[in-house]
Amino acid sequence: xxxxxxxxxxxxxxxxxxxxxxxxxxxxxxxxxxxxxxxxxxxxxxxxxxxxxxxxxxxxxxxxxxxxxxxxxxxxxxxxxxxxxxxxxxxxxxxxxxxxxxxxxxxxxxxxxxxxxxxxxxxxxxxxxxxxxxxxxxxxxxxxxxxxxxxxxxxxxxxxxxxxxxxxxxxxxxxxxxxxxxxxxxxxxxxxxxxxxxxxxxxxxxxxxxxxxxxxxxxxxxxxxxxxxxxxxxxxxxxxxxxxxxxxxxxxxxxxxxxxxxxxxxxxxxxxxxxxxxxxxxxxxxxxxxxxxxxxxxxxxxxxxxxxxxxxxxxxxxxxxxxxxxxxxxxxxxxxxxxxxxxxxxxxxxxxxxxxxxxxxxxxxxxxxxxxxxxxxxxxxxxxxxxxxxxxxxxxxxxxxxxxxxxxxxxxxxxxxxxxxxxxxxxxxxxxxxxxxxxxxxxx
Amino acid sequence: xxxxxxxxxxxxxxxxxxxxxxxxxxxxxxxxxxxxxxxxxxxxxxxxxxxxxxxxxxxxxxxxxxxxxxxxxxxxxxxxxxxxxxxxxxxxxxxxxxxxxxxxxxxxxxxxxxxxxxxxxxxxxxxxxxxxxxxxxxxxxxxxxxxxxxxxxxxxxxxxxxxxxxxxxxxxxxxxxxxxxxxxxxxxxxxxxxxxxxxxxxxxxxxxxxxxxxxxxxxxxxxxxxxxxxxxxxxxxxxxxxxxxxxxxxxxxxxxxxxxxxxxxxxxxxxxxxxxxxxxxxxxxxxxxxxxxxxxxxxxxxxxxxxxxxxxxxxxxxxxxxxxxxxxxxxxxxxxxxxxxxxxxxxxxxxxxxxxxxxxxxxxxxxxxxxxxxxxxxxxxxxxxxxxxxxxxxxxxxxxxxxxxxxxxxxxxxxxxxxxxxxxxxxxxxxxxxxxxxxxxxxx
Numbered sequence: 001x002x003x004x005x006x007x008x009x010x011x012x013x014x015x016x017x018x019x020x021x022x023x024x025x026x027x028x029x030x031x032x033x034x035x036x037x038x039x040x041x042x043x044x045x046x047x048x049x050x051x052x053x054x055x056x057x058x059x060x061x062x063x064x065x066x067x068x069x070x071x072x073x074x075x076x077x078x079x080x081x082x083x084x085x086x087x088x089x090x091x092x093x094x095x096x097x098x099x100x101x102x103x104x105x106x107x108x109x110x111x112x113x114x115x116x117x118x119x120x121x122x123x124x125x126x127x128x129x130x131x132x133x134x135x136x137x138x139x140x141x142x143x144x145x146x147x148x149x150x151x152x153x154x155x156x157x158x159x160x161x162x163x164x165x166x167x168x169x170x171x172x173x174x175x176x177x178x179x180x181x182x183x184x185x186x187x188x189x190x191x192x193x194x195x196x197x198x199x200x201x202x203x204x205x206x207x208x209x210x211x212x213x214x215x216x217x218x219x220x221x222x223x224x225x226x227x228x229x230x231x232x233x234x235x236x237x238x239x240x241x242x243x244x245x246x247x248x249x250x251x252x253x254x255x256x257x258x259x260x261x262x263x264x265x266x267x268x269x270x271x272x273x274x275x276x277x278x279x280x281x282x283x284x285x286x287x288x289x290x291x292x293x294x295x296x297x298x299x300x301x302x303x304x305x306x307x308x309x310x311x312x313x314x315x316x317x318x319x320x321x322x323x324x325x326x327x328x329x330x331x332x333x334x335x336x337x338x339x340x341x342x343x344x345x346x347x348x349x350x351x352x353x354x355x356x357x358x359x360x361x362x363x364x365x366x367x368x369x370x371x372x373x374x375x376x377x378x379x380x381x382x383x384x385x386x387x388x389x390x391x392x393x394x395x396x397x398x399x400x401x402x403x404x405x406x407x408x409x410x411x412x413x414x415x416x417x418x419x420x421x422x423x424x425x426x427x428x429x430x431x432x433x434x435x436x437x438x439x440x441x442x443x444x
Numbered sequence: 445x446x447x448x449x450x451x452x453x454x455x456x457x458x459x460x461x462x463x464x465x466x467x468x469x470x471x472x473x474x475x476x477x478x479x480x481x482x483x484x485x486x487x488x489x490x491x492x493x494x495x496x497x498x499x500x501x502x503x504x505x506x507x508x509x510x511x512x513x514x515x516x517x518x519x520x521x522x523x524x525x526x527x528x529x530x531x532x533x534x535x536x537x538x539x540x541x542x543x544x545x546x547x548x549x550x551x552x553x554x555x556x557x558x559x560x561x562x563x564x565x566x567x568x569x570x571x572x573x574x575x576x577x578x579x580x581x582x583x584x585x586x587x588x589x590x591x592x593x594x595x596x597x598x599x600x601x602x603x604x605x606x607x608x609x610x611x612x613x614x615x616x617x618x619x620x621x622x623x624x625x626x627x628x629x630x631x632x633x634x635x636x637x638x639x640x641x642x643x644x645x646x647x648x649x650x651x652x653x654x655x656x657x658x659x660x661x662x663x664x665x666x667x668x669x670x671x672x673x674x675x676x677x678x679x680x681x682x683x684x685x686x687x688x689x690x691x692x693x694x695x696x697x698x699x700x701x702x703x704x705x706x707x708x709x710x711x712x713x714x715x716x717x718x719x720x721x722x723x724x725x726x727x728x729x730x731x732x733x734x735x736x737x738x739x740x741x742x743x744x745x746x747x748x749x750x751x752x753x754x755x756x757x758x759x760x761x762x763x764x765x766x767x768x769x770x771x772x773x774x775x776x777x778x779x780x781x782x783x784x785x786x787x788x789x790x791x792x793x794x795x796x797x798x799x800x801x802x803x804x805x806x807x808x809x810x811x812x813x814x815x816x817x818x819x820x821x822x823x824x825x826x827x828x829x830x831x832x833x834x835x836x837x838x839x840x841x842x843x844x845x846x847x848x849x850x851x852x853x854x855x856x857x858x859x860x861x862x863x864x865x866x867x868x869x870x871x872x873x874x875x876x877x878x879x880x881x882x883x884x885x886x887x888x
Contacts, residue, residue, distance in 0.1 A: 012873070045808060045868045059808040062873075286863075297873045298866040319861045326865035335865055364489060364503040394838055400864045400875065401844040407862045408852030417763045418851045419730075420844045421770035421779055422742040424489045429456070429506075429741045431844065 002027050005311055006091060006101035008081045008246070010034030011041065012300035013278025013307075014107035015063065018073050020308025028312065030073050031099065033091070035080035038129045039065050044297060046132035047155065050139065051162030057133045084250035086274065103273045103311050106247050106260065107304070110240035110279040110295050115150065119211030122219050123150070123234040126159060138233060143168040145232025148222045150208050152179040156237035157191070157329045160200045163235075171201040171231070173208055173224050180334065182325070183388055184341045186355070187374055190390045194330035242280040242293050255282045259293035264317040266307045275311060277303035284320035287338050287385055287406065288347055294321055323386075324403045326396045333396025337403040338386025339376055350379040354440035358432045360392045362424035371395035373436040375402075375412065382411035382444040387436070394426070401433050412437045412444060446471050449755060450535060450545035452525045452690070454478030455485065456744035457722025457751075458551035459507065462517050464752025472756065474517050475543065477535070479524035482573045483509050488741060490576035491599065494583065495606030501577045528694035530718065547717045547755050550691050550704065551748070554684035554723040554739050559594065563655030566663050567594070567678040570603060582677060587612045589676025592666045594652050596623040600681035601635070601773045604644045607679075615645040615675070617652055617668050624778065626769070627832055628785045630799070631818055634834045638774035686724040686737050699726045703737035708761040710751045719755060721747035728764035731782050731829055731850065732791055738765055767830075768847045770840045777840025781847040782830025783820055794823045798884035802876045804836045806868035815839035817880040819846075819856065826855035826888040831880070838870070845877050856881045856888060 005021060007014040010032050018030050032039070040063040048054040065075045083092035084104070091099045112127050114120050124138060125131045139147075149160045152174040163170040172179075172195070178188040179195065179202060195202055206225040211234050214220040219234045242259035244252075253269040255261035259282045261269035266281070268274040278300035282291040299321055306318045326335040344351040353376050361368035371391020377384055387402035389395055405415050416437035422429055430438075449465060451458040454476050462474050476483070484507040492498040509519045527536035528548070535543045556571050558564050568582060569575045583591070588611075593604045596618040607614040616623075616639070622632040623639065623646060639646055650669040655678050658664040663678045686703035688696075697713040699705035703726045705713035710725070712718040722744035726735035743765055750762045770779040788795040797820050805812035813836020820829040831846035833839055849859050860881035866873055874882075 042806060042808070042868065042873075044866075045806060048809065048868060053810050054808050296866065298864075298875075301873050302861060319858075320863075322863040324863040324865045325867075326870055327867045328869040333870070337863070337865070362486060362489060364486070364498050365492060366497055394841065397838065397841055397865065397870055398844065400842065400877070401848045403864055404845045404848035404852070404854075404862055407858075408848070408854060410848075410852060414763075414851075417746060419764075419766040419768040419781070419847055420742075421768045421781070421841065421847065422488075422740065423769075423771045424486065424492060425772040426770055426777070426841055429486070429745050431742075433844070 002029050003102045004029040004031065004100065005103040005105065006099060007032040007105045007107060009107035009109055009278070010039040010075060011107070011109060011278065012297045013304040014105060015040045015068065016301045016304030017105050017107070017275070017277055017307040017311070018068070019071065020305050021312050022072050024309065025312040026072065032068070032073055032075045033079040033081050033093070034075065034077055036128055036130065037077055039063060039068055039075060041129050042297065043127065046126045046129070047158035047162045049132055050126065050136045050159060051165040057129060060129060081246065084246060086250050086271065103275065105275045105277060105307055106252070106268065106280060107276070107278045108243040108246060108280045111243045112236055113239055113241050114236040115208055115238060117208055117210050119213050119219070122211055122213055122217060123236045125236045126155065127240065135235065139163065139166055139168060142232055146170065146230060147233035147235060148173060148229055148231045149235045149237055151237035151239060152176070152202065153181060153237065153239060154327050157195060158327065159235055159237055160195065161198060161330055164199050171203060171229050173203050173206045175205065175207050177205050179204070182340065183334070183336060184374065187372065187388045187390050190372060191329065191332060191334055194332040198330045240279070240295055244280055247280070255291050257282050257291055257293040261291065265310050266303055266318055275307045277307050283318070286320045286322055288343070292321070292323070294323060296325065322403055322406050324399060326399060328396065331393065332390060333393060334390050335396035335399035336386070336388040337399050338384070338406045340386060340388060341376055344376050344385050349385060351376050351385060352379050352440060352443040354436065354443055356432065356436045356439050358435055359428055360395050361426060362428055365424050369393065369395070371432060373432050375436050375440045377412045377440050377444050379444055382413050382441070384410055384412055384415060398431070398433055412441050416441055446473050447546045448473040448475065448544065449547040449549065450543060451476040451549045451551060453551035453553055453722070454483040454519060455551070455553060455722065456741045457748040458549060459484045459512065460745045460748030461549050461551070461719070461721055461751040461755070462512070463515065464749050465756050466516050468753065469756040470516065476512070476517055476519045477523040477525050477537070478519065478521055480572055480574065481521055483507060483512055483519060485573045486741065487571065490570045490573070491602035491606045493576055494570065494580045494603060495609040501573060504573060525690065528690060530694050530715065547719065549719045549721060549751055550696070550712065550724060551720070551722045552687040552690060552724045555687045556680055557683055557685050558680040559652055559682060561652055561654050563657050563663070566655055566657055566661060567680045569680045570599065571684065579679065583607065583610055583612060586676055590614070590674060591677035591679060592617060592673055592675045593679045593681055595681035595683060596620070596646065597625060597681065597683060598771050601639060602771065603679055603681055604639065605642060605774050608643050615647060615673050617647050617650045619649065619651050621649050623648070626784065627778070627780060628818065631816065631832045631834050634816060635773065635776060635778055638776040642774040684723070684739055688724055691724070699735050701726050701735055701737040705735065709754050710747055710762055719751045721751050727762070730764045730766055736765070736767070738767060740769065766847055766850050768843060770843055772840065775837065776834060777837060778834050779840035779843035780830070780832040781843050782828065782850045784830060784832060785820055788820050788829055793829060795820055795829060796823050796884060796887040798880065798887055800876065800880045800883050802879055803872055804839050805870060806872055809868050813837065815876060817876050819880050819884045821856045821884050821888050823888055826857050826885070828854055828856055828859060842875070842877055856885050860885055
């Protein structure tokens, strides 16, 4: 028997590593343990299935277990790893069987964090494909009773919009004083207005206290902020935490972010032949210069690739993240990269900010919509620290040019002259990113 | 009387210079001579007026002469400068009057280049607002007789689409063997298919030989490639050349590109107190490292700003261009930046190319469309040299992230790891730009 790589977790991080490793070293014995019933699925796509835009659910599966097996991977479905013995190089599975390994990749992803309130066990979720399918089925079966979404981040907003699309009366509750907590508050206010415009009942600074159940054990109301909100569905979208318990019990190091610590080659900190990728691991933030934990399929894919290369004799560093993110909610693009004002402040930067309001197209073009660009730059040096964009359709993808500028360490003075594209159907004479750079340049 | 700046040309280059200079030095006496009847208008928007998307024509005027006058500029409309005496610091106007100056800005723009064939004087054009208005009126009055567009570049394609929108049977003729000559041929083939799909009759390698006129002197047919094409409208879109005659006669230097030579501060080569901005001047191409002439409002705006700052005691260099361009034609985004394969070859680079076909959104999302990204990179170093994008709605603006990468001098290995944004409604897990970088990386 040759060298064996065991992979815990069959989604983006685990499967991209497995696929790359197999391609580079076909004789490597690769076994993947996935406790669920799908591999390589798009969790990000679940709200669009709930909203009826994507059907059937299986559309969200990029590659089935069968497909992976045809490529030479030993993929075990419904196989939950419950113990790791790093010394003995052995995994224990839920059925008490043992599996040996030479190299191990921990790609256990993230787990939801429902609020610990009475009745929460009757709530629905949308983290896995199976949960997404159940949620959609429940809405199809009985949507008229209304829904309460706990949490107003990406997933909360996307689900709330999906529910409204399906004709479900929807209330969104968050303990925070703004929606979409990763944005600065005045940018998030645009998002809240759009959500309310769509008919979502947004209740902020509101703590969910209890899910009240009917005789059949199903939700009949949520008690929150002293009120009772009648509902048939309670959906948890209060965020996720890296799933590190298994690895931590095995003696692996958890960093300050709460995720597994790695070096820049995706090696578990202080371990030989143990790798980590995806939502459960830390990433180097290129602007903060600290380790952060960001759950996103694009990072998982890249980190898995780094593991796949390094585990087969390569020498490749993952160059880190900027915190770039985007979504489209309620006809509004929302995107950010690098630091928000809040993050710049917390990290102790001496910074300036500027926000411009402009148009997605030449103002005279039909379909032109309002958009806002907020930039954060370092005072004195003018180095770009981050950007946020909120606005009409197509506004958001402009965040990529800011991400590229951040990646290259550009200052806002250079940024304002870059030869970005212009034509009336897609931009004003100066792209909004350039307009924003011009505006903030005066302050640095 | 204080120091006087005379500006020849009241569009983007001239007016942005005048506006910036006035803001910085209110006591500067600024006089603008514009031979037409509009200032600061969007020539790029004319096809959308012809197509009926933008109405009335005046929507395309960003700032009227009156508005400029309120800001303290002396704007003379219908005022054609016919002579420049740089020694005597004096201009001669068409009415034989003289106007003195201390500083001069030449912003004379570009002029159309209709083919020198019999009957061409009966053709219509769309370079100025007045021409655009006349063309639209002519189509409104008699669209049923069909139209022949000479030229298949940006303007030719945009006009052909506008005419088809208005229900006009449209033939587009070009002597070249591909449409959209600035793209590489296989990328242009997608554009041709889209144009034909919209119903435009595209005839390549076809020389227009004569415009045949009726008894009233109006077009009745075009003779081209040995055929006669019946038509009521012939529209010239065969490109423009920098309008340099006036300046050349005054002794200013014309560069190899055919446009006026400038230093990096937009000073006319070898002249003191004489400036050039916009379509009539050369720009430094950052990848070719030569002077080029690119007619685009976004450059004119930036160069005008540089003049406005330097003429009022500032010290600012225009950092050059990449040749970034974008348009949306026949439901297709078309964009490029840096060098095409053809340009890289002509310039003697040792290069590799790669083209990927992918989707504008996650493949399972409704509204996802095909798109193609072609990259050119330097062999050995992997330095990005250029990119082209053709594809469905929203594909094109991704060119800006490539432009930013080019500006920063990135190589394709760095590029493939950049933290670009991902969400199913706007991108696959890896943005197409990253997918293309991964693909070309293997070849460098």
